[in-house]
Amino acid sequence: MIEIKKLTKTYEKSSRALKNVNITIEDGEFVFVTGRSGSGKSTLMKILLKEVEPTSGRVIVNDMDLGKMPRSYVPKYRRRLGVVFQDFRLLKDKTVYENVAFAQRVIGVSSRKIRESVPEMLKMVGLSSKYKSFPRQLSGGEQQRVAIARALINKPEVLLADEPTGNLDPQNAMEIMRLLDEINRQGTTVIVVTHSRELVNTMQKRVITIEKGVVVSDEEESGYRL
Numbered sequence: 604m605i606e607i608k609k610l611t612k613t614y615e616k617s618s619r620a621l622k623n624v625n626i627t628i629e630d631g632e633f634v635f636v637t638g639r640s641g642s643g644k645s646t647l648m649k650i651l652l653k654e655v656e657p658t659s660g661r662v663i664v665n666d667m668d669l670g671k672m673p674r675s676y677v678p679k680y681r682r683r684l685g686v687v688f689q690d691f692r693l694l695k696d697k698t699v700y701e702n703v704a705f706a707q708r709v710i711g712v713s714s715r716k717i718r719e720s721v722p723e724m725l726k727m728v729g730l731s732s733k734y735k736s737f738p739r740q741l742s743g744g745e746q747q748r749v750a751i752a753r754a755l756i757n758k759p760e761v762l763l764a765d766e767p768t769g770n771l772d773p774q775n776a777m778e779i780m781r782l783l784d785e786i787n788r789q790g791t792t793v794i795v796v797t798h799s800r801e802l803v804n805t806m807q808k809r810v811i812t813i814e815k816g817v818v819v820s821d822e823e824e825s826g827y828r829l
Contacts, residue, residue, distance in 0.1 A: 604627065604628065604629055604630055604663075604665065604666075605626070605627070605628040605651070605662075605663070605664050605665075605761070605792070605794075606626075606627050606661070606662070606663040607624055607625060607626040607627070607647075607660070607661075607662050608625055608660055608661045608662075608663075609623055609624075609625060609659065609660040609661070610623070610624040610625070610647075610650070610657050610659075610660035610661070610662060611623055611624070611657060611658050611659045611660055612643075612646050612650065612655065612657050612658050612816075613658045619816050620643045620646040620816050621643045621646055621647060621650075621657070621813075621816045622815075622816040622817050623660075623817070624643075624647070624660070624813075624816075624817070624818055625818070626811060626818065626821070628792065628794065629792075630760075630792055631787070631790055631791075631792055632787075632792055632793075632809060633783070633784065633787040633792075633793045633795075633806075633808045633809065634793070634794050634795070634808065634809045634810075634811060635795050635796075635797060635803050635806070635808055635809065635810045635811065636648075636794060636795070636796045636797075636811050636813065637796075637797060637798060637803060637810060637811070637812050637813070638798065638812055638813035638814055639798065639814070640798070642813045642814055642815060642816070643813050643815070643816040643817075644796045644813050645765065645796065647796075647813070648763055648765050648794075648796055650662060650669075651664065651669075651684075651763060651794075652681060652684065652686065652763065653669055653672065653677050653680065653681070656670075657670070664680075664761070665683070665760055665761075667680065682710060682757060682759075683759055683760055683761070684759050684760070684761050684762075684763055685751075685754030685755050685757075685759035685761070685762040685763070685791075686754055686762075686763050686764075686765070687747070687750050687751055687754050687762065687763070687764040687765070687767045688750070688765055688766075688767070689765060689766040689767065689768075689769035689770055690770065691738070691743075691746045691747055691749070691750045691770075692750065693738040693746055693749055693750060693753075694738075695737070695738055695739065696737070697737070697738075698734065698735050698736060698737055699725065699730060699733050699734050699735070699736050699737075699738075699741070699749050700721055700725070700734040700735065702738070702749055702753055703721050703724055703725065703749065703752045703753045703756055704717050704721050704756075705753070706753045706754075706756050706757060707720065707721075707756055707757065710757065712757075720756060721734075721756065722734070724752045724755060724756050725752055727752070727755075728748040728749070728751055728752045728782060729748065729782075730745060730748055730749065730752065733745060742775070743770055743771050743772075743775060744771055744772075744774075744775030744778060744779065747767060747768075747770075747771065747775070747779050748779070748782065750767075751767075751779070751782060751783070751786075755786065755791070759791065760791070760792065761791070761792045761793075761794065762783070762786060762791050762792065762793045762794070763794050763796075764783065764793065764794070764795045764796065765796045766796060766797055766798075767779055767783070767795065767797075768780065768797065768799060768802060769797075769799075773801070776799065776802060777802070777805070780802055780805070780806055783795065784806065807824045808824065809821070809822065809823050809824070810822055
């Protein structure tokens with residue numbers, strides 16, 4: 604469960620990115636966070652990733668109070684999250700297999716375990732035949748699938764996706780959304796930041812809308828509000 608209580612973030616020059624935000628996300632939910640550019644949704648993601656600290660309020664992720672978390676524990680906390688970005692962030696000189704395996708190597712997973720888990724994950728995202736390919740040889744949709752496989756390989760409790768379809772055409776964007784939906788059905792909590800009206804309206808999930816740092820709506824099985 605993710606609990607956000609009275610969260611406020613004020614940057615220098617007193618511009619408030621978030622104002623008294625209260626959100627509860629249950630285990631296994633699929634939630635869209637929408638809003639115009641500059642609304643505060645990306646700041647919310649950065650706080651969940653513990654990249655920036657809130658000015659006031661509390662954030663509790665799976666019983667861990669981020670405000671009380673020692674700095675030394677932050678890398679371990681982040682490994683419990685899967686993160687997908689708009690620009691894929693793949694290692695250009697590594698194959699598809701190596702990109703996904705890298706996420707396990709950095710935490711000391713054995714080579715034997717990696718040889719078992721990576722092909723399994725690539726099969727799930729539909730890229731078994733591309734394991735030897737390099738990112739430059741893949742389409743945008745395929746690159747994002749690699750990024751999703753990498754984010755999921757360590758079995759995170761929560762998947763955070765920040766504009767995951769921003770660089771994709773409508774067909775690939777919809778395929779990525781269906782993949783995220785399948786991941787969610789397997790039990791992973793999925794939070795997607797997007798300003799794609801079409802995707803939000805098609806998926807019919809819970810939608811939290813942020814405007815000028817304030818949650819202006821929070822509705823189950825809803826569409827785009829702005």
